[in-house]
Amino acid sequence: MSIKVSPDKCNGCTLCVKACPQGCIEVKDKLATIEIDSCNFCGSCVSTCRFRAISIEIEKQAKEDLSQYSGVWVYGEQWRGEIAPVVLELITAGRQLADERKSELAVIVLGNNLDKVAQELSEYPVDKVLIYEAPELESYDPERYSRVLSDLCKELKPEIVLAGATTVGRSFLSRVAVQLYTGLTADCTGLAIGEDGLLHQTRPAFGGNIMAEIVCPYTRPQMATVRHKVIPTSPKAKNGHKPEIVRLNVKPKLFGSRSQILEFIEQMENTVNIVDADVIVSGGRGIQDPANFALIEELARALGGAVGASRAAVDAGWIPYSHQVGQTGKTVCPKLYVACGISGAVQHLAGMSSSDTIIAINKDPNAPIFQVADFGIVGDALEIIPMLTKKIAAMRGQS
Numbered sequence: 001m002s003i004k005v006s007p008d009k010c011n012g013c014t015l016c017v018k019a020c021p022q023g024c025i026e027v028k029d030k031l032a033t034i035e036i037d038s039c040n041f042c043g044s045c046v047s048t049c050r051f052r053a054i055s056i057e058i059e060k061q062a063k064e065d066l067s068q069y070s071g072v073w074v075y076g077e078q079w080r081g082e083i084a085p086v087v088l089e090l091i092t093a094g095r096q097l098a099d100e101r102k103s104e105l106a107v108i109v110l111g112n113n114l115d116k117v118a119q120e121l122s123e124y125p126v127d128k129v130l131i132y133e134a135p136e137l138e139s140y141d142p143e144r145y146s147r148v149l150s151d152l153c154k155e156l157k158p159e160i161v162l163a164g165a166t167t168v169g170r171s172f173l174s175r176v177a178v179q180l181y182t183g184l185t186a187d188c189t190g191l192a193i194g195e196d197g198l199l200h201q202t203r204p205a206f207g208g209n210i211m212a213e214i215v216c217p218y219t220r221p222q223m224a225t226v227r228h229k230v231i232p233t234s235p236k237a238k239n240g241h242k243p244e245i246v247r248l249n250v251k252p253k254l255f256g257s258r259s260q261i262l263e264f265i266e267q268m269e270n271t272v273n274i275v276d277a278d279v280i281v282s283g284g285r286g287i288q289d290p291a292n293f294a295l296i297e298e299l300a301r302a303l304g305g306a307v308g309a310s311r312a313a314v315d316a317g318w319i320p321y322s323h324q325v326g327q328t329g330k331t332v333c334p335k336l337y338v339a340c341g342i343s344g345a346v347q348h349l350a351g352m353s354s355s356d357t358i359i360a361i362n363k364d365p366n367a368p369i370f371q372v373a374d375f376g377i378v379g380d381a382l383e384i385i386p387m388l389t390k391k392i393a394a395m396r397g398q399s
């Protein structure tokens with residue numbers, strides 16, 4: 001990237017000097033001069049200059065031979081030997097991308113005691129399971145993990161790296177992208193190889209109002225995190241398929257970290273985790289009081305489901321963030337979603353509108369949630385929910 005001042009257009013008006021948040025522009029002999037080492041290319045001076053004298057140029061060519069890179073890697077996120085469900089979805093996407101690129105699909109797993117994980121992953125249609133195992137990697141540490149994955153990418157040069165848009169995937173791949181000086185598209189909902197051979201990464205933008213298609217043409221690997229439940233889980237491989245399990249050389253010098261994990265405290269849930277639930281009953285601001293969330297929990301229990309919430313309910317402190325559905329919460333795709341006292345803001349819809357069946361309970365007949373609902377009940381949720389719970393519990397023979 002470079003920034004230039006055209007001496008023919010600049011008249012030394014100093015507008016750019018005032019606009020620069022870095023304080024790296026001064027006017028000398030009626031010409032703006034930019035201290036390049038301090039400039040972060042924010043573009044404030046470019047948009048402020050009335051004379052179009054300043055321009056930022058992006059180098060539109062690769063700095064290295066990109067043909068050295070090949071293959072698709074799926075990051076095999078696991079926790080104490082349990083593979084994150086999104087990994088099996090990424091295998092579906094990764095298989096398709098690798099086949100289109102006529103290259104290999106590998107799952108790369110970091111951790112300790114990974115025999116069971118390696119065995120389990122080898123039942124899926126991948127070409128290789130790459131295992132990087134060390135006691136220091138027992139628990140997830142973003143610093144350590146990102147250093148290891150960056151090092152592996154530099155050495156083995158995958159063309160595409162995918163991870164789940166989970167808390168781990170989001171915090172970790174961004175670090176890897178920075179270390180490799182490449183691009184990362186977070187929270188993708190679609191991936192495809194374009195006619196140009198590049199990975200076309202689709203993600204919602206502007207609160208889900210548009211879908212942005214993003215490519216990474218000049219650097220490698222092309223990296224994306226992908227939302228859970230937007231891609232079907234991969235079936236197991238057909239009989240006889242045996243991927244190679246490769247144990248990678250461990251480099252202890254990469255294990256330094258500024259953080260120390262003292263203890264893991266698992267959140268105890270009374271109901272099912274919302275991301276995996278087939279039925280979700282969610283409450284919003286219309287529930288009016290944290291105590292009324294007990295009604296939501298009872299209905300969820302009667303339906304054998306999990307409890308979700310809008311951000312308004314979470315922000316009010318009525319329920320923990322782990323229950324939030326939506327753009328800045330979790331994306332869910334249950335068979336049944338019951339929205340109680342939720343208006344249906346676009347950010348909430350971004351996380352639940354692909355549910356199979358949506359039931360909305362809202363006292364406002366014009367609430368936007370009714371536009372996506374398959375069934376709507378107009379009325380006071382605090383009266384309707386107990387009636388529904390009673391009826392459903394009776395039908396299911398619950399006391």
Ligand SMILES: Cc1cc2nc3c(=O)[nH]c(=O)nc-3n(C[C@H](O)[C@H](O)[C@H](O)COP(=O)(O)OP(=O)(O)OC[C@H]3O[C@@H](n4cnc5c(N)ncnc54)[C@H](O)[C@@H]3O)c2cc1C
Binds near residue numbers: 345346381
């Ligand atoms: C960048 C950004 C990200 C966001 N991310 C998310 C996100 O991830 N998830 C999310 O949910 N929101 C998110 N939001 C917030 C979102 O815009 C809305 O403010 C939020 O979803 C509103 O929550 P709500 O529907 O519970 O509350 P409200 O919009 O206040 O709606 C309450 C509804 O309850 C109804 N009601 C009131 N009393 C009753 C009653 N007794 N019985 C029945 N109905 C009743 C009202 O008619 C109303 O429709 C985000 C916003 C921004 C800007």
